[in-house]
Amino acid sequence: MDFVEELRWRGLLHDIMPGTQEKLAQGITAGYIGFDPTADSLHVGSLLQILTLLRFQKAGHKPFALVGGATGMVGDPSGKSAERNLLSEDILNHNLAGIKKQLEQFLDFDCGANSAEIVNNYDWFKNFTFLDFIRNAGKHITVNYMMAKDSVKKRLESEVGMSFTEFSYQLVQGYDFYYLWKHKNCVLQMGGSDQWGNIVTGTEFIRRKDGGEAFAITSPLIKKADGTKFGKTEGGNIWLSADKTSPYQFYQFWLNASDADAENYIKIFTFFTQSEIIDLVAQHQTAPHLRLLQKALAADITTRVHGAPQLETALKTTDFLFGNGSLDFLKQLNTAQVLQIFEGIPHFTVDKNELQTGIDVLTLLAERTKIFTSKGESKKMIDGGGVSVNRIKITDNSKVFTPTDLINQQFLVVQKGKKNYFLIKAI
């Protein structure tokens, strides 16, 4: 299927430079997307860009993933209302390594002419001196042009101002595009809609410097139906790295999508075809409470990001925690199985000897573990009916726990509200 048409029906096309679709139709074309090393893992927001790159590859084109070893040292002002702090080089390198590893797991690097490549713009900037840069790059773009960009204009109008460093960012990114165009025959840059200004500086630069032609496609910013920011939960960002967001939490994130969002996300984040999606949506509407759509969405993405075995565990955990998984079920499991099910759920340990003499709930929840920050808070939560241990609601805030309360002589399952689980292990 035509790449541009595919983006269009999936709702992934925000802006496209005239002529782009025609250029892609002529045959295998190289395009790139840049990833900022602001953290050592990518998050669900960048997943969209990774998948775009993958769709691009599946459409027969050659994808480049650019990691911003150089641009990360400058800081993209787009969408930021204030100057950012610079990352130290140590952190930057650590982040770059993490991101590179993640990118490698999605793209195909061994499929002939359109094999993916990862490039780091630090490679062509590290030996580029300041004077060379202002003579060879700076000369082709006017300050007037740069100041007209929204990202710059907004900051110039505000009181916080903008440093020369961040002002120069678009030129650095523009030069990236030129470099890839010149040396890798890469004629297309893609990205989020906030990148449009930076991308166009690149195409403009290519045109003015070498009279070349280059293209741009941006995707819309993903928003939830209720207008709040996508990719965040109470617990913070949803990351692709299992160390930061467990597969279970990751699965839950998608499962919890509202109907409207799920319908959107499944187009954006999966490779189901248009007709498959229409079927799924229709099925979902006949029985919305079964949430088929959310389940299909969550399973597909979790498998892609974490793998099938991790999805299995996430499903088992979900079944137990939200289904009719009873305590009896848990009692039948051995220690390893219990730990597997509770993978991705906060763990705490408590001294078995101390349990012999008894630990009262408040001490247990606030001091022996960090489930609550203070005894007062634990108490209020218990009085409000918000705490269960081993699936039994705690009604008495002076209850004392002893080894007889342990499941399999080892575990206590604490629930804060309905959705927040904690595992306490006695050792």
Add this chain to the structure above:
RNA sequence: GGGGGGGUUCCAGAGCGGUCAAAUGGGACGGACUGUAAAUCCGUUACUUCGGUUUCGAAGGUUCGAAUCCUUCCCCCCCCA
């Protein structure tokens, strides 16, 4: 340089000598309802050995008693030059 306003509990924002752990709104978290949804309703939102203890930019002072008055200091904002 001159004049004025202000810094309050997660945020916004009342309080202006005791009845103030501090109104109200938002957010957050819990409960009910439900589809692990939305909307709605209800509760909680400093710590505590439940006797008290530490909070209202910081440090001192006045007073039986201060977020509220005085002094000094720090930081923000506005107007005039």
